[in-house]
Amino acid sequence: MSQAEQEQETENLTLVQAVRDGLYTEMQQDDDVLVMGEDVGKNGGVFRATEGLYEEFGDDRVIDTPLAESGIIGTAVGMAAYGLKPIPEIQFMGFIYPGFDQIVSHAARLRTRSRGRFTCPMVIRAPYGGGIRAPEHHSESTEAFFAHQPGLKVVIPSTPYDTKGLLISAIRDPDPVMFLEPKLIYRAFRGDVPTESYEVPIGEAAVRKEGADISVFTWGAMTRPTVEAAEQLEGEIDVEVVDLRTVSPLDEETIIESFKKTGRAAVVHEAPKTGGLGAEISSLIQEEALLYQEAPVERITGFDTPFPLYALEDYYLPEPARIKEGIRDAVNF
Numbered sequence: 001m002s003q004a005e006q007e008q009e010t011e012n013l014t015l016v017q018a019v020r021d022g023l024y025t026e027m028q029q030d031d032d033v034l035v036m037g038e039d040v041g042k043n044g045g046v047f048r049a050t051e052g053l054y055e056e057f058g059d060d061r062v063i064d065t066p067l068a069e070s071g072i073i074g075t076a077v078g079m080a081a082y083g084l085k086p087i088p089e090i091q092f093m094g095f096i097y098p099g100f101d102q103i104v105s106h107a108a109r110l111r112t113r114s115r116g117r118f119t120c121p122m123v124i125r126a127p128y129g130g131g132i133r134a135p136e137h138h139s140e141s142t143e144a145f146f147a148h149q150p151g152l153k154v155v156i157p158s159t160p161y162d163t164k165g166l167l168i169s170a171i172r173d174p175d176p177v178m179f180l181e182p183k184l185i186y187r188a189f190r191g192d193v194p195t196e197s198y199e200v201p202i203g204e205a206a207v208r209k210e211g212a213d214i215s216v217f218t219w220g221a222m223t224r225p226t227v228e229a230a231e232q233l234e235g236e237i238d239v240e241v242v243d244l245r246t247v248s249p250l251d252e253e254t255i256i257e258s259f260k261k262t263g264r265a266a267v268v269h270e271a272p273k274t275g276g277l278g279a280e281i282s283s284l285i286q287e288e289a290l291l292y293q294e295a296p297v298e299r300i301t302g303f304d305t306p307f308p309l310y311a312l313e314d315y316y317l318p319e320p321a322r323i324k325e326g327i328r329d330a331v332n333f
Contacts, residue, residue: 001173008194012333016186018160018193019049019125022167023087025197027057031083033171036063037072037089037125048125073099073124076309077106080122085171090264093128093180094137100145107176108151109227118173121166121267129270130307130317131184139307141271145279146178153177153202154248157242158223160191162245165200175200182221207258211240214264214331217255217281219244222268229323237331247277255281256288259262263294264330268318295333300326
């Protein structure tokens with residue numbers, strides 16, 4: 001955080017409170033911004049991310065919808081085409097599939113389909129990922145589905161500061177943004193968040209820890225255990241940790257510059273390994289920095305299975321011990 005950022009008036013917020021603060025800030029400044037979804041109104045949302053917004057802005061701008069994800073996204077696309085800035089909430093990412101067609105067939109294509117005459121300024125918010133002992137369909141991590149789709153941006157914050165700044169950037173973006181919120185860390189820690197409006201640019205990664213021996217790329221809830229693993233390896237391996245913050249578009253410049261410095265890489269994500277974004281980052285390194293490569297890129301990920309129920313949840317998610325093992329494998333190749 002810069003000196004100017006440190007001098008701002010701040011509040012100490014959890015990540016989910018930063019979501020609410022970002023929504024409130026933009027709704028205050030722009031009458032075209034509205035929130036919609038299942039229970040987002042009087043109930044304040046399943047995770048309370050919209051708490052108090054209904055009382056502040058009324059039912060014209062905080063809209064409770066039926067349990068119909070396709071209808072929620074489709075309605076938001078129509079609103080966006082007419083100049084509003086809807087922010088539909090999908091309660092859990094595992095429920096987003098009925099709205100998938102509306103996202104990839106309409107929201108992502110509106111600019112291209114209309115030859116630039118229309119844009120689709122909407123932000124689709126969805127809590128995602130595991131670790132909270134939730135039932136089936138509540139713990140999925142399918143960011144790769146959406147990163148694969150041209151016309152969509154995919155943003156995943158890991159700190160309260162980034163959450164508010166990235167969300168405001170997403171709301172002001174003229175095109176559709178998937179804003180995926182790692183619910184495992186919704187209330188896991190607090191961080192200083194400026195009370196005023198600010199933006200964190202979409203598409204820029206953040207180096208959370210500098211190092212010289214290996215670059216580890218991660219995002220969302222996996223950032224904290226990756227930094228923890230890197231700190232535990234100090235004195236043995238000097239690990240650089242890069243939090244991508246946006247998985248589409250990737251910050252290719254930061255990825256390649258970090259890799260050229262270390263010559264080794266690992267990717268940590270909780271999604272299944274096959275077809276995950278770890279493969280995309282590995283290919284990018286192959287294409288752009290092959291002559292700097294000292295070892296194969298290590299992928300430390302979830303497994304190629306449906307997300308398990310309670311007893312195996314901790315085993316499924318990468319945690320510091322497994323991340324350290326993967327880093328050692330890459331360095332000792």
